[in-house]
Amino acid sequence: MSLTRKPQVLLLPALLALTLSACQTTSPTAAGDGSVSYGDAKAVETVTTDLGSTDIQMIAEKMTQSLLQTPEIRNAIKKRELLMASPVKNKTSEYFDTRLITDTILTQLQKNGVKYVIEGEDMQNQVDELRRQNQSGLYNKSKSVKMGNMQGAKYRLDGSISSIVKKGANVKDVYYKMNLRLIEIETGVVEWSDEKEIRKSAKR
Amino acid sequence: MKQIAIAAALGFALLGAPFSLQAATEGGSIASKVEELGKMSYLKVTDMRAVKRDGLLRIQVTISNTDTSNQQLYYRFRWLDDDGFTVWDEEPWKPEVIYGLQKKVIQAVSPTLKATDFRLELQSPKNEGAPFSGSNAPGGITNP
Numbered sequence: 001m002s003l004t005r006k007p008q009v010l011l012l013p014a015l016l017a018l019t020l021s022a023c024q025t026t027s028p029t030a031a032g033d034g035s036v037s038y039g040d041a042k043a044v045e046t047v048t049t050d051l052g053s054t055d056i057q058m059i060a061e062k063m064t065q066s067l068l069q070t071p072e073i074r075n076a077i078k079k080r081e082l083l084m085a086s087p088v089k090n091k092t093s094e095y096f097d098t099r100l101i102t103d104t105i106l107t108q109l110q111k112n113g114v115k116y117v118i119e120g121e122d123m124q125n126q127v128d129e130l131r132r133q134n135q136s137g138l139y140n141k142s143k144s145v146k147m148g149n150m151q152g153a154k155y156r157l158d159g160s161i162s163s164i165v166k167k168g169a170n171v172k173d174v175y176y177k178m179n180l181r182l183i184e185i186e187t188g189v190v191e192w193s194d195e196k197e198i199r200k201s202a203k204r
Numbered sequence: 205m206k207q208i209a210i211a212a213a214l215g216f217a218l219l220g221a222p223f224s225l226q227a228a229t230e231g232g233s234i235a236s237k238v239e240e241l242g243k244m245s246y247l248k249v250t251d252m253r254a255v256k257r258d259g260l261l262r263i264q265v266t267i268s269n270t271d272t273s274n275q276q277l278y279y280r281f282r283w284l285d286d287d288g289f290t291v292w293d294e295e296p297w298k299p300e301v302i303y304g305l306q307k308k309v310i311q312a313v314s315p316t317l318k319a320t321d322f323r324l325e326l327q328s329p330k331n332e333g334a335p336f337s338g339s340n341a342p343g344g345i346t347n348p
Contacts, residue, residue, distance in 0.1 A: 042280070042294050042295065042296045042297055043297060044278055044296075044297045044298075044299050046299075053296075054296055054297075054298075054299070057296035058296060058298060061295065061296065061315065064315055065312070065313045065314075065315055066313075068260060068313070068315065069258065069260065069313060074258070108315060111316065112315075112316055112317060
């Protein structure tokens with residue numbers, strides 16, 4: 001029995017293997033018609049002139065870089081002074097949640113050691129849990145947190161975002177300006193402020 | 205001659221830094237810090253300075269447009285530690301228009317105290333043999 005004598009016998013399973021492997025895919029994707037795909041979350045987004053992901057990311061990045069250089073923030077890291085973010089006013093003609101910006105800034109500062117306290121929407125959950133542990137009578141006193149120990153922030157971030165929209169016959173131009181301030185809560189003194197400007201144009 | 209001056213400027217800036225940049229002092233050239241996604245035809249990095257001040261890495265890069273028409277640039281920094289690990293999330297690509305024959309200065313401060321080194325990623329849609337062009341550029345999410 002020699003292998004060289006019957007090459008067609010060997011060829012058949014080889015061909016079969018080849019056709020089968022052509023059907024296989026190593027791509028870890030579930031069935032889909034290919035109309036949906038994942039993109040780069042950090043890509044420059046130029047779908048419309050409306051405020052978009054790139055604008056939010058650039059604003060947050062600029063503000064974080066600028067804040068990190070201020071002595072107040074450096075001291076806050078060293079002395080564990082607390083920060084909070086007041087809701088940023090959206091004075092543009094578009095709707096978007098300005099917490100997208102302040103949440104990113106707070107997260108990036110937090111990665112550098114800045115501690116911040118919650119406010120606004122998150123406060124209700126915090127109060128609910130404190131009350132549950134103290135007033136429901138369900139918890140062991142030695143294993144539950146005490147009321148009256150929450151800490152107030154020393155500084156707060158506040159700001160606004162505005163836009164100027166101009167439309168010509170063939171062009172639309174939008175100018176955005178985000179202003180952010182760091183305010184010492186006790187005194188109301190603005191310790192730091194910075195701006196980020198963005199211009200977007202579109203052919204109509 | 206110009207390149208020597210650039211390298212000298214970079215070297216001097218690094219020597220002057222309170223903390224020397226390890227990879228930079230080894231390489232000591234702009235090329236070791238810049239990653240172009242395809243060779244840029246008209247835009248050139250003509251100056252680069254890095255200094256560590258107050259624990260933060262400060263970078264200043266001059267991009268020169270050798271063409272007379274405006275050029276689009278996309279850039280971002282990657283922040284590294286001494287061992288070459290990235291110490292920050294991927295930055296968003298940032299768009300920048302550079303006018304004809306303009307020298308544009310781009311400044312950045314590291315977003316973290318951990319950064320000791322960096323890479324500058326550059327992409328211009330009008331690249332020679334670019335892996336990205338037009339709608340495939342980092343500014344890839346465009347209105348069809």
